[in-house]
Amino acid sequence: MKFAVTADLHLSSKEQHPERYSSLENILEQLLAHDIGRLVIAGDLFDKSFNNYSAFDELVSNPRYTALQIDVIPGNHDITLRQSSFVARNVTIIEEPQLLPLCDEIRLLALPYMLDKSMGEILETFSSDLTEPWILIGHGNYTRGINITNPYESEGYMPVTSVDIERYKPRRVFLGHIHAQSDTGRIHLIGSPCGMDITETGRRRFLVYDVVTDEVAKHTVDTDIIxxxxxxxxxxxxxxxxxxxxxxxxxxxxxxxxxxxxxxxxxxxxxxxxxxxxxxxxxxxxxxxxxxxxxxxxxxxxxxxxxxxxxxxxxxxxxxxxxxxxxxxxxxxxxxxxxxxxxxxxxxxxxxxx
Ligand SMILES: [Mn+2]
Known part of the structure; x- marks a missing residue:
């Protein structure tokens, strides 16, 4: 069983940033081609300046994609996203921290961004449920070890620390928020699938996680701009x-x-x-x-x-x-x-x- 994960698309109006919608469409097409049925978006699907989700709704409602399950975890830019804001039936907004079943007892803890909270605080409340193996997907910084800042975001909250990781032992951690992409041990900074501006350079990617084999595969997004x-x-x-x-x-x-x-x-x-x-x-x-x-x-x-x-x-x-x-x-x-x-x-x- 595999699922794909992306983050930080920062969709705004299609007129202003058509390339961001193209990136999403390309990811959806690649999921169809690879027979992957689920996409998890780890925060900041939408930019904070923007609150019309119709173009996204329309894209994912295309009959080509209706069999794809799309889980959206809100980030600091789209913290107010609610299920009721979307018409598309294949979209689920993870409004609260939630443990979702994957397969064979493996579960996914999805953590939406919460103001003035650390991921460690939320993990604490789930501690009795976090029996291995489990996967963490959230929106925030990883502190210690990896030291990358995101110039697109002047402030970075909701950190997960190496101490949290040692304590709760998720099998994999996928984080949105830091637009740069990086893979260190089990910590994956997913990265934006389309450069937001000149500071986000090079080929962009999304990840595919195989829940059974624990493999993380990198897929290049066919972006309009590099x-x-x-x-x-x-x-x-x-x-x-x-x-x-x-x-x-x-x-x-x-x-x-x-x-x-x-x-x-x-x-x-x-x-x-x-x-x-x-x-x-x-x-x-x-x-x-x-x-x-x-x-x-x-x-x-x-x-x-x-x-x-x-x-x-x-x-x-x-x-x-x-x-x-x-x-x-x-x-x-x-x-x-x-x-x-x-x-x-x-x-x-x-x-x-x-
Ligand atoms: Mn963010």
Missing amino acids: FMNESLTIYPVDDEVTFIETQIARTIKEWDLSDEELQKVRLRVKVRGVSSDKRLVAETIQKGFAAVKFYKDEEPDLTDVDDARSGDFLFLIESVKQKLEALDWQADEVNPTKDEIFAAALKAIYGNGK
Whole structure:
């Protein structure tokens, strides 16, 4: 027995964000193709700015999908969702924390988002029922171990902690809320199935869980748009054009996208460092990424590129670069990335090269 899980679609009006509806439709189509009968949506199906659910209702009422069971767990954006708001018969709104049977004694604890509550508090109230194996699906942060923040949400509540996990021992945990996707041990941050904005980059996914084998499979969502947000570094090497072209080629290779997917890319490029010819760098980037569209037709951002004054500091730069590469360094919200450190070093070196 398998079910699919997604989260954070943030549906708003279809006119404003048709790509979000397309993502959902693509998931439903993939469920039909894989003969999977159930989809659990782990919160924030709708954006908080939006309270007309007709387009969703209409989509899931399509005769193609009426055999699919859709369980919606409200998140912090759609905390007020009620069963009575939907006409579609295949939609169930999980208004309260609930243990749902899956198969062979395995149960699913679905936790809608609750203001000023932690998941641990709710788990406590269910503790006598949480006999293994059981699966947790909720909407909130996982704290300790995974440290990813969601820039789309300035505030993140209803955490589940590694201590809760140790205590109640769910077999798997699927969480909505953090739009980034991550799988660490039994903790799965599902991720949004469609990039909300330029910060949510790359291919998106939904998950399929096999209740019998305990396997979690990742399925790529065929989205209308694939956001990419890249940064390049420049400094006055002999041939800045080739230097940038090499970085562009590597970047596109790392995307590992098909030609069809490349058409969907909306790209933002930020350049850091020091250049002896900014205009040439900008043109090289435009040419190098000619196969894709820039996000909102933005130009590459070279505002952080300083002008190279006289002085040959390449030996110094190479030495900084090697030292940085050898450094065991973890970037996070507080600590900059190695690229950012390197850019700061370039500024320091060239800023003094009068
Ligand atoms: Mn949320």
